[in-house]
Amino acid sequence: MTARTRLAVDIGGTFTDLVLSLPDRTVSAKLLTTHDAPDAAVIDGTRAILAEAGITGADLDLVVHGTTLATNALIERKGARTALITTRGFRDSLEIAYEHRFEQYDLYMERPTPLTDRDLRLEVPERMAADGSVLLALDEAALMVLVDTLKARRIEAVAISFLHSYVNPAHEERARDLLAAAMPELAITLSSEVCREIREYERTSTTVANAYVLPLMASYLGRMRSGFAAIGVTCPLLLMMSSGGICTIETAQRFPVRLVESGPAGGVILARRIAAQGGYSRALSFDMGGTTAKITLIDDFTPQQSRHFEVARAYRFAKGSGIPVRIPVIDMVEIGAGGGSIARVDALRRIAVGPDSAGSDPGPACYGRSGSAPTVTDADVVLGRIDPAGFAGGKLNLWPELAEQAVIGDVGGALGMDVEEAARGIAEIVDETMASAARVHAVENGKDTAERTLIAFGGAAPLHAARLAQKLGIGRVVIPVDAGVGSAHGFLDAPIAYEVVRTALMRLDGLDQGAVDALFADMRAEAETVVRLGYPEGPLAERRVAFMRYRGQGHEIAVTIDGALDPAALRAAFEATYAQLFGRVIPRLEIEAVTWTLALSQPYALPEADPPPPMSEPASPTGLRRLVESASGETVDAPVYDRRTLGQGATLKGPAAITEAGTTTIVPSGFTARIALGGEIIIEGGVR
Template sequence: MTTAVPLMARIGIDVGGTFTDLVAAVPERGLVVHHKEPSTPADPSRAVADGLAAILAQAGLRPEEIGGITHGTTIGLNAIIQRRGARIALVVTEGYRDILEIGRSRMPSSFDLYAGKEEPLVPRDRIVEISARLGPGGVPVAEPDAPELDRVAARLRAIGADAAAVLVLHGYTDPDFEEGVAAGLRARLPELPLMASATVWPEVREYERALVACLNAYIQPLMRDYFGRLESRVRALGVPAPIFISASNGGSMSLRSAAERPIETVLSGPAAGVAAAARLGMGAIVTFDMGGTSSDIAVTVNGSPELATHTTVGGLPLIVPVVAVSAIGAGGGSVVRVDDQGVLKVGPESVGAEPGPVAYGRGGDRPAVTDCYLATGLIDPATFLGGRMRLDADAAGKSLADLATRLGSAGDGAAEEAAHRVASGALRVATAGMATELQKIMAQRGLDPRLFTLVPFGGAGPTHAAMLAEEVGITHIVVPPTAATFCALGAAGADLRRDFARSLRRRLDPTSAARLADILGELSGQARAWLTEQSAAAAGSSLSYSADMRYSGQAYELRVALDPGRFEVAAISEAFHAEHERLYGFRDQHAPIELGTARLGVVGPVAELPSAAVRPGTGRPTPHGRRQVLLDGAWHAADVHLRTTLGVGDAFDGPAIVEQDDTTVVVPPGWSGDVDGAGNLHLHRKA
C-alpha cells in the first residue's frame, strides 16, 4: 500500500444551513482552533474557502502545513429532499418497469386514506426495460445480445438523461453480471454516467437496491460539480493537501470515492459529530446536535456509534449503513409562529442563514428560537460569535410581542413582558418536541434515559441541553470545549471507513457457511484495495465481520458480529443464538437459521487529534458578571463565566451562564458545573 501523507495540521469542515464550521488541529503543537463562517447557500464552497483562509490566519498556519482536509456536506441530502437532482433514467429487467411505482405496495399511512404516495424518483417514461435477468441462485436466465444493448442505448440517448442506473433481477447474486450489462451500455454511451445497482450496493430487495442506485445517479452530477469547485477554491489558496469527504457511517473517504459514490455521504455531517462524541469515552451517551435548521439525536451504548442499515431520506428508503441519527425540525433558526387555530408552534420551517432570525438584522421578520434565547437573556447580543456579530435584541423582542398579539395575550402586560412570555413558551414547545423524539428512540431500544449522559454540540446545543435534560430525566451533561464546531472536529479526526455487503439468502449449513467465508474473503480483498485507493497505510487498519441472520420464518433479521476465521456452522449458530437471546430473552436451538447478508467494515485510522490545553483552575472561579435570565417561567440572577477563564477543577453552581465565542452554555438552578482535565464542562443535576 502507498504511504499516507504525513500528518501535520488537519482541517475539519462541516457545512450547515446557517454556519460553516471549521476546526484546525495541529498535533505537533497541541493546538486546536475553531472558526464559524456564515454559510453561502448559493455556493457553499465559497464559505468553505473564506473560512479556510480565516482559520489558517487564526492558527498561524501556512497552506503547505495542512496534511489533510475532511469536509462534511448536506448538498446531496438537500437535493434529495427538495427533488433538485439530475434528470436520470433507469434500466430494469424486462417486466419490472413499474418497480418504483409499486414499491412495497404499502400505504403511506394506515390511518389516512387520502395520504398521497411519494413521487417516484424516476418517471415511468424514463424507465427502459432490458432482456437481462438472473435466477435466485445467480444463474443467468436472460442475457442481452448486441442488438438488445444497441436498442436500450438508443432509447437512453433519446431520453437525454444526465445519468442512469442499471438494475437486473437478482443482480446481488452475481454483481459481475449486472456490471457487464452496464459496461456494454457504457461502451455505446461513453458520455453518460451509468452505474450498476449491485456495484453500488449488492443487497437483496430489488426495490431498495434500485433506489440506492437511482439516488446515487440522481445526486452524482451535482456532487461532482460541487467537489470540482471545492477543490479549485482550496487549491487557489495554495493548499496542496488531499481532500476527504465525511461519510454517513461516521468515517471518511477520498474526494474521488465520494464523487463515484455520493450516496454514502448524504448524512455525513451529523455522523461526524456522533463519532467524535463516542471518542470522549463517556460510556452510554445521547448526542444532541442542535444547529440552525434542525436537531439531530443519536444514542451510543457501547462506546461506538450505532449503525442502521435501513433509514429514510426524503421519504425514500435507504439501505446503506449510516450512523443512526434521528432529526427533528427544531434548531436555532426554527420559526416561531401561531397557527390558524391560535396555537404556538416551533418549526419545522427555518429562517436559514439568509435572512436568518430577526435579531440578525438582515431583513428577517419572522422570529426564531435564537430570538427567544435573546429575549430570555440566555444569550448576550454583544458577545454573539465572540462579538463578531452583534444582535438586535429590540427587534427580536418586537417580533415576539407581535406574536403575543396574535395569541391574544398582549393585553396582559407591557409589550416587553408579552415578548418574554412568548419566548419562554416557545422554548418549552421546542423542548417538548425534542424530548418526545428522544423518549421514543429510547423506548424502542428498551433504554432508560436517566442512565445516560447527554453530550450537546452545535451552535445551540449547549444552550438548550439542560432544558432537554430536565424534560427527560437526564442528570449529567458533558459539553466539549469545541461544542459549537464539534461536527467539524469529528470530521478532522474521522478514520477512513467503508462498509461492504453481499446478500446470500441461504439456510445455514456447511455449504452456505463455506460460501459465507468465501464472500467475506472477497469483500476483504475489496476493502484492502479501497484503502490503497485512499492513499492509506496498511498499519493499524482493521476489518470487522458480521452477517444478518434469522430463524426460518421470522420477518426480520438480526445483525450478528462474527469472529474472524471462525466461519464454521457451530460458531455462526452460537453467535446468532446468543444475540437473539440477549435481545429477546430466548433461543431456539432446533429452529433452522437463515443467512441473509454478509457484511464487512474496514477502518483505516488517522492519528489522534490533540486535546486543547487547559490550565489549572482555582477551584471557585470568579464570575465575569451577572445578568437576569428567564428559565421555566421565572427570572433568576445568573453568574456569567467565560469558558476561556475556566480551568481544570473549577466548579460553580447554577443559575449560571458560560459564554464562549461560538456558543453559550446554560446552567439552570439546581445544577452545578465543573471542568475536567480535558477541558470538558460537566453539568450535574443536584439530588
C-alpha cells in the same frame, strides 16, 4: 492520523464550521453557509483561518470535509435529471414500495414521490435467477434503442438496477459498458456496486439516489479541490461518510449517497471520544445546529450502526414516509429542530416549531437579513440565552429588537402572551419535540434514556441541553471544548474506513465454510483497495457482521462475528443477540444468514478515562445577564462566565451562562457545573 496540521470543514444548513488543528493549538471559525455556492464559504473561511493561525495552505497536511449537500439535494429535489433502467416488468417497484400505508388512518396520506418520473423508468428484457444463473440474456439491441430516449430527454445520470444483480452483476456491467460507449458524459450508477444486497425496492431506491446526486457532488467536489489548489492547499482531501469513517475524494465521487449523513456522523465520533474520556459507558449524543437536531445512542463507547436510512421523510417520525437508502450509517434520529426552525401558531392555537428552517438566508429575524418569521434563535435571544454582541465569536451582529418583533408578532400576539412568555413557549416546544424524538428512538431500539450522559454540541445544543436532560430524566450533561463546531472536531477523530456488503443466503445447518471464507476474502480485497488509497501502509482493523434470522422471518438482526465462522459459534452469537433484543430465543427453529458485511479501517484507539480534576476555587463571573428560566418562567440576573477563564476543577451553580466563541452553555437553577480535566463542562442535577 499522523498528519500534524489538519483542517476540518463541516457545511451545515445554516453555518459552515472550520477547525484547524495545529501541533500546539486549535483554531476554529463559524461562517454563514453560502447555499448557491457552498464551496465559496469553505474557501473564504479557509483563507481567514489560515491567516489567523499565521500559516499558508501549503502547510496543511490533511483536509477532512463533511457536507449536507447530498442530503439537501435529495430533500429539495435539486439533483440531476435521472433515468432508471431496470428489468422488464419492474419499473414500478419504486412506487409499489413496501405495499403498506405508513399512516394507516390518514386518508390524505401521500407517499414520497420517486426521484425519477415514470416515463423515465425504462425497461429492457433480461432476467437473472435468484441463484445468479441467466434465465434471459440481456437484449443489447433493446438497450441501445433507449440511447435515443436518453439523449432526447437530456438525461444527466442513469441508475441501472436489474433483478437479482446482487448475485450476478454481469448484465448490469454489460449495460454500463454499452451506454458509456454511446454516451461518454453520462453518469452511470450500478446497483451491484452501490448496494449489493437483497430487497429490490431499497436497492433500486439507493441506486437512483446515488445517480441523482452524483453529477452534483462530482462537480462540487471538483470545484472544492480547485478552490483549495488556488489558495495553495496541496494535501489530500478526505470526505466524512455516514458510517463514521472517512474516504478519499475518488470514492466519494463514485458513491456520494454514502455522504448523506456525513456531518452528523462526525458529531457522533466526537461524542464517542468524550464518552470514553469521561468513562460514560451509556451516553446520548445530542447535536443541535441551525437547521436540525440529531440524537444517537452510544453504549460501551460504540454508536449504534444501521444499514437503512430514510431521507426527506414527509411525516416526521413515520417510517416509510421517506426515500430509503441502504448504506452503512450511524443510527440516529434527525428532526427539524434547530436554531433556525420557524415557530408559528397552528389552527388549534398551539405553538408549533419546525421542521422548516430559515437557514442562513434570510436566517432568523435577529440576523437582520430580511427574515421576519420567529425562530428558535429569536426565542433564545429574547430569553437572554444569547449575547447579541458575541454571537458566532462576534462576527455576526444580532438585532434583539427584531427578534422581539417576530416573536410577539407571530406567536405572542396570536396567543395573548407577552414576548418573554411566547419565547419561552417556543423553547419549551422545541425541547419537548427533541425529547419525544429521543424517547421514541430509544424505545424502538429496546433501550431507554434514563441514567445516560447527555453529550451536547453544535451551536444551539448547549443552550437547550440541560432542559432536554430534565425532560429525559438524565442527570449529567457534558459540553465538549469548542462545542459550537463539534462535528468538525469529530472529523479529525474519524479513521479512514470502508464497508462492503454482500447477500449470500445460507442456512447454518448446511453452512459452506469454504464459500463463506471466499466471500469474506473477496469483500476484504474490495475494502482494502479503497482504504489503502488514503492509508497506504500499516495494519487494518476488521469488523465482520452477519445479518441473520430464523427461517421464515421477514427481517434480520445484525450479529457481530468476533471469532470462528462455524455453525455452532454463529448460532450462539445469533441467539445471544436475539435474546438481548427480544428477551427470548425460539428453540428448534432453523437459523439462516442472509447478508454479510465486512468493515475495514485504519486502527483507532479510544482514550483512557480521565481522572477527576483537582479541587479548585469557585469560578468568578465576568458580569450578569437577564435570563428567563425555561422550567419556571422566572426572570433572574444570572452570572456570566467566560469559558476561557475556567480552569480544571472550577465549579459554579446555576442559574448561570458560560460563554465562548461558538456557543453559550446555560446552567439552569438546580444544576451545578464543573470543569473536567480535558476542559469539558460537566453539568449535574435537575432530575426530580
